[in-house]
Structure formats: structure tokens, C-alpha cells
Amino acid sequence: MERLKTVHLLYIVCAFLPFSCLPKHDSNESLEKINLLPLYVLSSDKLEGRKSGSLQMEIAALYLQGVYSHIGLDTFKKAPNYFQDVFIGDSTSLGKNIVGFIRGTDSYLKDEYIVVSAHYDHLGVCKDENSISGGDSIYNGARDNAVGVNALIEIARHFAIKPPKRSVIFVCFTAEEIGYLGSDYFLSHLPVNYSQIAFDFNIDNVGYNNTSAITVLGMGKTTVDSILYNKCDELKLRVIANPNSELNLYERSDNVSFMKKGIPSITYCMGFDSIDSNIKKYYHSVHDNLSSLDLNYVRKYINSSVFVAERIANVEARPASFY
């Protein structure tokens, strides 16, 4: 049985290998150069909703390892293959965080690290007969959060060609959907000194209902607001700040693990004005799949994430929080 599982795993990884071969990100890129292959791979039915602890999550981890390696991200001694095994207690595995970094160019600021983070797990396969739609039982998690991981990869590709002043850690988290456990583990097992972590640029998504904007959870909580407003204005995107404040969405993604440790953090989302019926239709639903996405808008959103992250990684004054 175990051997069969391994053979099966290898077969599927081989099938995905061509997707690791992303071309390098041209620093003069246009929207058309945004590469959406990671979104296609991660949200495909073959990965069966990327549930933490599943075989399909192991395959997603191997795929992301291949992408990091192809981009040429550096590894930490504590995660020599980009993998950080995440455990509860001594033995219960929650899968792997995928961790790599790019060294900054400024002789002083390179000792500070910006973390770019996105969770790559989702909900797996739907067991509830009432929620299965037209025979589709897979929670593909295209919005939540294959798009976010794709954005992280585009930022990494851009920085690999044009490194910023600060160093940047890229981490894809496991086990967000079951309580931010991958990010919690990461914060307890940091690959650099705690004092060197300057900011967390977290990318996560519930969906979108406004394609002329991006939404940021955590506006007003850190010193990067003006960067966000100015850069998005240049890119002709409005910034929607903290919608549905009564739902406290700021504390419902991996950024909360950084916030709890006093590290400035925001979560960068596709544009939504409020959690309305358009969002609810796809949020944690079998309808959240690739075919229901406006890919032109996805490109715009990802492109904006690249340039906002770049500006934060280059700003002279270290970002601070107001909490």
C-alpha cells in the first residue's frame, strides 16, 4: 500500500514537472507577462482541494519546491530543501511550509527581512451532499488561495531579477484553514532572529466584487498606508480599507500570527467592498474554481502586489505597527 502511494505520488509530480519551468520574470514586465501557471496547477481537480495532511498537499508542496528552486531562491540552514515540517506536539504532521529567501542589496537594510506569505492549503473534498453542486465535490480554492500563492511566486520572480534593499523571505503556509497553524509554527521556529523580521506582507483571498480596486486588511495598523495608496493610485487601482469591520477580518488569516508577536502585518486581497452574495457564492464553496475567475483582473491584482511589495521592501524607514 505504501509503495503504491509513493509510485502514485511520483507519477503525479512528474505530470506537473513542466509547470515548474516558469520563465524568469522580466523586470519590464507588462500585465501579459504575469504567469498564471501556478494558479492553474494549484486549483486543478488533480490536487483535490489541497487539504492539510493529504497526499495532494504533499504534491502541491513538491510542486512549490520545484518553483522555488527554478526561480533560484536561497535556502536557510533550517530548511535546506525549502521544507519546514510542521508538527503538532511531537508527531502529528500538518505538512510543510515552503520557505526560501532573496538577499537584499543594501549593506545595512539587508539584515532586515520582509516576509511575503500566502497559504496554499484549502478544504479538500466536500462530504456534505447538500453542498455538492452538479456532481462537483472539490473545493478547488482558486481564489482562496491559489491566486495568493501565484502572487507570491510573481513577487519572487521579480525580486530574483531585481532584488530590493531589504532581504525577503517567501513562505507558503500549510494548515491556515484549520487555525493558522503553519504560520504559528513558522513564528515559533523562525529561520532568522525575531528582531530582524520587519514586516509581513500576507496575501490571502475570500473573493472579489470590485475589479477597480484591491482590498487591504490592516490599513491604519502599520506605517505602510501611504505606500499602498500611492502605488495603487499609480496603477489605477483604488484601495478599499478594512471592509466589514464587525467581522474583524484582519484576524482571520495568517497575518494574525505575526500580529500576535508584534510584527507589522497586512493582508493583501482582491477587491471587495463587503462580504455580499457575490463573495458568499464562492467563499469556501465548490464554485471557487478557475473557470469562474476574471483572469484579466487577477493579472492586475497580482501585478499590483509585485510593485507594492517592492516599495515596502525598499522604503528607507523600517515599517512599524500601531499595536
Ligand SMILES: [Zn+2]
Ligand atoms: Zn484563505
